[in-house]
Amino acid sequence: MDFLVLQQLAQKGLFTIDECRLALLRLWYGKTDMVSIWQKEWSKLNTWEAEGGRVLHWAVTSHICEQYGARTTVCVYRLAVDPSFTTYISEDDTPTEGPTYLPLYEMPPERALNVLKCHADSPWVAVVRSDKPSVVLKHIRSIGTFGQRFDKGAKIKMKKGWWETGERTVIKSDGVYEIWHSKYPRKEYPEFQMPISHWLPHKQHQRSASLQTYLTALLGHGYRTQGTVVATDGSLRTRKHTSGEMSMGAGIAAEDGDLRLSFRVGGQFSSTRSELVAIALRTMEQVQPLFILVDSATALQRLAWCRSREFCPSPRKIKDVDVMHDIMTLIRMRQDAGRPTTFVKVHGHSGDPLHSVADHMAIRYTGGRNRLRRSGICSSTPRVYII
Numbered sequence: 001m002d003f004l005v006l007q008q009l010a011q012k013g014l015f016t017i018d019e020c021r022l023a024l025l026r027l028w029y030g031k032t033d034m035v036s037i038w039q040k041e042w043s044k045l046n047t048w049e050a051e052g053g054r055v056l057h058w059a060v061t062s063h064i065c066e067q068y069g070a071r072t073t074v075c076v077y078r079l080a081v082d083p084s085f086t087t088y089i090s091e092d093d094t095p096t097e098g099p100t101y102l103p104l105y106e107m108p109p110e111r112a113l114n115v116l117k118c119h120a121d122s123p124w125v126a127v128v129r130s131d132k133p134s135v136v137l138k139h140i141r142s143i144g145t146f147g148q149r150f151d152k153g154a155k156i157k158m159k160k161g162w163w164e165t166g167e168r169t170v171i172k173s174d175g176v177y178e179i180w181h182s183k184y185p186r187k188e189y190p191e192f193q194m195p196i197s198h199w200l201p202h203k204q205h206q207r208s209a210s211l212q213t214y215l216t217a218l219l220g221h222g223y224r225t226q227g228t229v230v231a232t233d234g235s236l237r238t239r240k241h242t243s244g245e246m247s248m249g250a251g252i253a254a255e256d257g258d259l260r261l262s263f264r265v266g267g268q269f270s271s272t273r274s275e276l277v278a279i280a281l282r283t284m285e286q287v288q289p290l291f292i293l294v295d296s297a298t299a300l301q302r303l304a305w306c307r308s309r310e311f312c313p314s315p316r317k318i319k320d321v322d323v324m325h326d327i328m329t330l331i332r333m334r335q336d337a338g339r340p341t342t343f344v345k346v347h348g349h350s351g352d353p354l355h356s357v358a359d360h361m362a363i364r365y366t367g368g369r370n371r372l373r374r375s376g377i378c379s380s381t382p383r384v385y386i387i
Contacts, residue, residue, distance in 0.1 A: 018166045020351060021079050023217035024210060028078070028088060045077045045163065053106065054157040056127065056177075057170050058082045058199040064101055066204060067189055068125045068181060073101040074115060079163045083214040084204060091115050095122040102126035104136055105177060112136045116143070123182045131176035140180050147179035148191050166351025168199055198357050202255045218352050223344055227289035230254040230282050231358040233348070234265070234274025234296070250278035251361030253354050262361040267320070274362065275299040276323045279343075284330055288339035293355050295348030303327065303343065 022038070029037055061082040064070055071086040072095070081088065087096055091111055100119060104112040104126050113136060116126075126144070130137055131152065150156050152175055159169045181189070201211055215221055223229060235249045248265035263281065265274045275296040282292055294300055306324055318324060334341050346352055349359070 018163065018351065020166060020214050020217040021163065023213050024083055025078065027210060027213045041077070041079045045079050048077065048106070049160050052174070054160065054171070054174065055080045055106070056103070057156055057158050058084070058168060059170075060127075060156050061101070061103075062199060062201070062204060064125055064127075064179070066206075068099055068101075070099040070101040070125050071206075071208070072096045072098060074103065076103055076106040083210040084201065084208065085210065086206075086208040088210070092118070095119050095124075099123040099125050099181070104128045104140070109134055109136050113139060116140065119182075123185065125179065125181040127177055127179055129175050130178045143183070144180040145183050147181050147189060149179075150177045152176050165349065167349040168351060168356065198360065199353055200357070201353055215353075223291040223342065224255070227291055227342075228254070228285065228287040229291045229293065229354065230259075230285070231293040231346075231352070231355040232275065232278035232282050233355065233358040233362040234271060234276070234278050234299075235359075235362040236269060236271040236274055237363065248274040248277075249362045249364060250274050250281065251358040251364070252278055252282055253357035253361060255354055260357055260361055262364045267322070270320065272296060272298045272302070273320045273323065276302075276320055276327065278358070278362065279303075280323055280327045280330065286339070288334075288337075289342065290334070290339065291342045291344055293344050293346045293352065293358075295346055295355065297345060300343055300345055307331075 022034070025034060025037055025041070055077070061073075062084040065073075065082070065084045073081065073085040073088060074091055074093075075081050075088040076091070078088075085101065089096065089100070091107070091114065095118065100122065102112075102115055102119065102124050104115065105128055107115065112128075116124075116136075116139060120143075125147070126140060128134075128137055128140055130149070150173055152173055154173045155170045156173050156177070157171050159171045162168055201207070201215060204211070231253045233251045235251070236246065237249075238246050246269045248267075248269060248271075250263045250265050252261040252263075253259065261281070263277065265277045267273055275294065276299050279292060279294065279299065282290075302319075302324070306318075306328055331341055346355055348355070
């Protein structure tokens, strides 16, 4: 019932609902009044962002979770918190066993000092803004050990309103931020490798219940346990800051291993062509079965049309016939070898970690970013094309 009410609110334009965040709230709060909880959290985070607040990118917080062993986090804004952590506590809760992550930069000075006081006798790791004098910075320098510094302009934050669509676009920091940790236990921690661009949850050594809930709510999750999953994306952009010419790029990312590829695409300019080139490059995989995440409905419809029994037009009338021919040939080769190929239609720029990497790789040669905001609820049932 709560989900239906939230859907009605979204359709009226009052709230934007990301199904993955809703799944997390259900996990944390159980069967309670989800409407009032969503409205409260939505309003609180929206107000903070209107005042200039921006959360750290999950690539940073997941690193803190992994490298510092911080499995618990103080949760200030539940619609924006990284699901990588195991335990989520409020600012007044008693610390649990192990280091606790303290996002002090999200709190007013008085609350940040109270949180540090609550965790005085337990290990912690904190992020604080350091380019402006503050009582919090002075206090943490007296009780903690310096870890790492992020200068102004470092790409470590996420754009305003990202939590409405799920698209974790990394942006430049508005100030200087530092990581500090408690003096005990004494331990050396590795620094971040900059620049940070991707959140890769499938690479994390431990998967918490919250992270599993988040990933399960993503489109196409059910296919991730049935075979090799790859994501493809294409991009068509104008190089405004250089020659002014148009360019196309294709991007590929896979969950297995560290496969991340980027290609420049030639031929007649078309966003669909760049999508098809990325698909063609991945269809060469010799694994079985293969699931390819694609956000272009036009590309998938064209592939389905080419595979239909009624398909017999003149090659001169087919757009991108060279790429289509290669894809059809590769699919037939895989089919003859007993290797099924399944295309899964997902929403672009909706937060799928793997597809976000493919999108980033596709735009490397195009000089710009795709920009899209979506309101309402995203369906959890992806369309599937078995070719």
